[in-house]
Amino acid sequence: MGKKVATVLTNLFEDVEFTSPKETLEKAGHEVVTIGFEAGEIVEGKKEKTQVTIDKSIGDVDPSDFDALLIPGGYSPDKLRKDERFLDFVRDFSKNNKPIFSICHAPQLLISAEVVKGKEVTSVKQVAIDLKNAGAHFRDEALVKDKSGLISSRTPTDLPVFNEAIIDALK
Numbered sequence: 770m771g772k773k774v775a776t777v778l779t780n781l782f783e784d785v786e787f788t789s790p791k792e793t794l795e796k797a798g799h800e801v802v803t804i805g806f807e808a809g810e811i812v813e814g815k816k817e818k819t820q821v822t823i824d825k826s827i828g829d830v831d832p833s834d835f836d837a838l839l840i841p842g843g844y845s846p847d848k849l850r851k852d853e854r855f856l857d858f859v860r861d862f863s864k865n866n867k868p869i870f871s872i873c874h875a876p877q878l879l880i881s882a883e884v885v886k887g888k889e890v891t892s893v894k895q896v897a898i899d900l901k902n903a904g905a906h907f908r909d910e911a912l913v914k915d916k917s918g919l920i921s922s923r924t925p926t927d928l929p930v931f932n933e934a935i936i937d938a939l940k
Contacts, residue, residue, distance in 0.1 A: 771798035772836035783843035784814030793932040827854045832861035842873025850881035868918040889915040
């Protein structure tokens with residue numbers, strides 16, 4: 770039976786860091802639900818201008834309804850972390866050791882939610898210092914799996930191993 774994966778998203782997300790994992794998850798039989806500021810809002814990717822309609826508003830979702838959380842990179846995580854509702858949503862997944870899939874700039878949201886301390890994690894190079902300052906154990910590797918269920922990768926180049934790891938985590 771497929772799992773339900775929450776994906777937090779707003780404008781200027783890294784297109785392929787959403788589209789590639791989403792396609793992989795759906796192909797494996799999982800449901801991907803986009804969560805943003807407002808249901809029905811159309812958000813746009815930063816490079817390819819991919820348009821995505823937000824399924825649910827952050828105010829209308831409960832983390833307990835989902836099995837995992839996907840956070841694509843780009844500028845989206847930085848925009849989402851200003852809203853305490855997204856931080857609380859992320860904290861719930863972390864507190865309950867549910868899988869969190871983070872790529873590129875996604876750890877900006879994790880840092881603001883204060884859920885990276887003591888965890889093994891990677892990100893795009895320019896976020897590394899922020900992770901270290903937040904108490905994370907930064908590793909510059911294509912794929913890093915923390916025992917908490919946090920799975921992270923650095924950039925779109927790492928998507929093949931990232932996608933394989935997130936599918937394995939949902940088995």
